[in-house]
Amino acid sequence: MSTVVVGTMAFDSLETPFGKADRIVGGAATYIGLAASYLADDIQMVSVVGEDFPEAFMDDLKSRGIKLDGVEQKKGEKSFYWSGKYRNDMNTRDTLDTQLNVLADFKPNVPADYRNADFLMLGNLTPAVQMSVIEQMTTRPKLVVLDTMNFWMEIALEDLKKVLKKVDVVTINDEEARILSGEYSLVKAAKKILSMGPEYLIIKKGEHGALLFNSEEVFFAPALPLEEVFDPTGAGDTFAGGFIGFLAASKDISFENMKCAIIYGSALASFCVEKFGTERLQNLTKKEIDNRIQQFIDLTQVEIKF
Amino acid sequence: MSTVVVGTMAFDSLETPFGKADRIVGGAATYIGLAASYLADDIQMVSVVGEDFPEAFMDDLKSRGIKLDGVEQKKGEKSFYWSGKYRNDMNTRDTLDTQLNVLADFKPNVPADYRNADFLMLGNLTPAVQMSVIEQMTTRPKLVVLDTMNFWMEIALEDLKKVLKKVDVVTINDEEARILSGEYSLVKAAKKILSMGPEYLIIKKGEHGALLFNSEEVFFAPALPLEEVFDPTGAGDTFAGGFIGFLAASKDISFENMKCAIIYGSALASFCVEKFGTERLQNLTKKEIDNRIQQFIDLTQVEIKF
Numbered sequence: 001m002s003t004v005v006v007g008t009m010a011f012d013s014l015e016t017p018f019g020k021a022d023r024i025v026g027g028a029a030t031y032i033g034l035a036a037s038y039l040a041d042d043i044q045m046v047s048v049v050g051e052d053f054p055e056a057f058m059d060d061l062k063s064r065g066i067k068l069d070g071v072e073q074k075k076g077e078k079s080f081y082w083s084g085k086y087r088n089d090m091n092t093r094d095t096l097d098t099q100l101n102v103l104a105d106f107k108p109n110v111p112a113d114y115r116n117a118d119f120l121m122l123g124n125l126t127p128a129v130q131m132s133v134i135e136q137m138t139t140r141p142k143l144v145v146l147d148t149m150n151f152w153m154e155i156a157l158e159d160l161k162k163v164l165k166k167v168d169v170v171t172i173n174d175e176e177a178r179i180l181s182g183e184y185s186l187v188k189a190a191k192k193i194l195s196m197g198p199e200y201l202i203i204k205k206g207e208h209g210a211l212l213f214n215s216e217e218v219f220f221a222p223a224l225p226l227e228e229v230f231d232p233t234g235a236g237d238t239f240a241g242g243f244i245g246f247l248a249a250s251k252d253i254s255f256e257n258m259k260c261a262i263i264y265g266s267a268l269a270s271f272c273v274e275k276f277g278t279e280r281l282q283n284l285t286k287k288e289i290d291n292r293i294q295q296f297i298d299l300t301q302v303e304i305k306f
Numbered sequence: 307m308s309t310v311v312v313g314t315m316a317f318d319s320l321e322t323p324f325g326k327a328d329r330i331v332g333g334a335a336t337y338i339g340l341a342a343s344y345l346a347d348d349i350q351m352v353s354v355v356g357e358d359f360p361e362a363f364m365d366d367l368k369s370r371g372i373k374l375d376g377v378e379q380k381k382g383e384k385s386f387y388w389s390g391k392y393r394n395d396m397n398t399r400d401t402l403d404t405q406l407n408v409l410a411d412f413k414p415n416v417p418a419d420y421r422n423a424d425f426l427m428l429g430n431l432t433p434a435v436q437m438s439v440i441e442q443m444t445t446r447p448k449l450v451v452l453d454t455m456n457f458w459m460e461i462a463l464e465d466l467k468k469v470l471k472k473v474d475v476v477t478i479n480d481e482e483a484r485i486l487s488g489e490y491s492l493v494k495a496a497k498k499i500l501s502m503g504p505e506y507l508i509i510k511k512g513e514h515g516a517l518l519f520n521s522e523e524v525f526f527a528p529a530l531p532l533e534e535v536f537d538p539t540g541a542g543d544t545f546a547g548g549f550i551g552f553l554a555a556s557k558d559i560s561f562e563n564m565k566c567a568i569i570y571g572s573a574l575a576s577f578c579v580e581k582f583g584t585e586r587l588q589n590l591t592k593k594e595i596d597n598r599i600q601q602f603i604d605l606t607q608v609e610i611k612f
Contacts (some may be wrong), residue, residue, distance in 0.1 A: 049404075088488075088490065089490070106423050182395065183397075184395070185531075185532065185533055185534065185535070186531050186535045187531045187532060188533055205514065206510065208514035208515070209514070209526075209528070211531060218531060218605065219514075219605065219606070219607075219608070220528040220531070220605045221606070221608075222515070222526040222528065222604050222606070225491075225492050225493045225496075225517060225524060225526070226491065226493060227491055227493045227494055228491065229491070234478060256609075257606040260608060260609070262608050263608060263610060293610060297608075297610060299525065299526045300523065300525070300526050300527070300528070300602075300606040301525075301565075302525070302527075302565040302566060302569060303562075303566070304569060305604060306596075
């Protein structure tokens with residue numbers, strides 16, 4: 001099964017209570033692609049970078065079997081740049097600087113041989129750009145997953161609502177679910193959001209786990225309590241990459257299998273936060289992933305006596 | 307197995323985004339006792355009330371088999387009174403008024419026939435008062451569970467530390483775990499708190515579930531996503547009551563069985579918040595509880611394919 005991943009590839013400068021990292025590679029597509037590549041073959045990325053984007057990082061992605069034909073490199077231009085600082089609780093962050101650069105007029109061009117992909121993962125981007133990717137697909141993918149954020153709910157809500165009608169799964173955090181639905185109860189919020197188009201909603205709650213809803217069922221996946229969280233950047237994208245990677249690898253898009261996919265997404269995200277940027281995601285073994293999956297299972301394992 | 311429950315019995319005036327309730331019966335021991343009485347026999351309460359405390363409520367507790375010999379009623383005095391208002395997120399509340407009344411010089415007197423109880427649940431009270439109850443027990447109970455709060459960490463930390471050495475299980479919320487330990491990571495916080503005396507720590511995270519730690523293991527119990535949360539008052543006490551009630555009924559204080567006990571505590575707490583005050587807890591059936599337990603199991607049930 002082939003998976004098209006669309007999103008940013010960028011430079012991030014980060015400051016957390018544990019240290020700083022200056023101009024390291026980040027971006028939604030980067031994290032999604034890396035995470036998915038541990039589980040699925042045939043990951044096809046669509047993004048845009050400037051002349052400054054490191055060749056060595058591209059080579060590392062290629063060495064993992066990730067196809068980069070859809071990543072446009074613009075000569076004489078700079079990559080998207082974001083700089084932010086996390087507060088002590090690691091749950092809130094302040095943006096210090098955003099330089100759109102190549103992202104300002106990003107018009108993704110989906111290569112011809114990507115257009116029949118089975119899975120489409122739309123990383124956080126302007127809803128209109130996400131829509132243009134959907135429209136370029138020749139056959140409707142088996143599953144379209146969309147990640148978005150509060151920013152688009154504020155400045156491009158109508159465009160976002162149009163895209164929501166075209167996707168199967170939406171991943172947002174609890175605050176965003178409340179904003180999008182106008183409901184405080186996540187159960188009510190989920191009902192409203194599902195009525196906007198998608199069949200499934202994933203509410204990411206960071207250190208508090210994640211919820212999966214369809215119109216009938218709900219599943220809760222815990223987050224692993226961690227000794228150290230160095231850098232939450234990319235955790236949500238890594239989660240999405242693990243989620244779609246698992247579904248693509250197992251060729252099964254049932255609710256039951258999505259539950260497993262969420263555990264895989266959560267497990268990969270739990271690695272992501274252990275080091276700055278993509279470092280931990282570039283150095284994982286299958287055994288480490290399997291062990292962590294087992295930790296997730298053990299964490300909620302209980303046999304109830306009635 | 308007999309269980310001694312120590313704590314307040316009080317009047318609460320509450321305001322939530324969904325309505326108001328004026329001078330309804332509340333208090334830690336009330337919620338703990340009610341919850342525990344659904345699961346265990348021989349609940350023995352220790353508390354103090356004023357002449358104003360409603361006889362009908364006492365009769366209701368007695369009709370559930372709860373023993374009230376240790377509840378002192380002071381003639382001519384008033385019961386403890388608390389008034390608070392919840393903010394829109396229902397997670398934060400502001401205290402509007404506190405009138406200690408009979409609680410000001412509460413010196414619990416544990417009746418002679420309670421002093422060999424198997425289980426002791428110390429609801430949130432001044433640590434020195436909690437200690438005096440422990441000291442009155444003739445034989446050391448099989449399990450002593452202590453609930454406390456940030457207030458005592460601020461004004462009676464040394465007393466609290468002394469009590470911590472005498473108990474087996476501590477239940478606090480995540481913010482309190484961070485204050486008591488000085489650690490942000492809950493894993494590190496748990497290690498520090500367990501080094502202060504207790505063998506088990508339960509961190510209550512409200513709508514985000516609960517964590518159980520001992521020195522070797524960790525268990526995560528989810529909270530059920532609810533359509534409506536009318537009034538969170540007493541949810542933590544109800545959780546504690548369900549927890550100790552299940553342990554007392556099953557006569558098993560292993561880590562494995564504590565996991566089940568946490569699910570029962572969480573299930574009872576999920577009922578508690580559905581109506582104002584103790585109302586929902588006074589009108590539960592075994593079938594409703596069993597169904598809810600099944601919902602908790604289904605919520606995290608997943609079969610992972612490696």
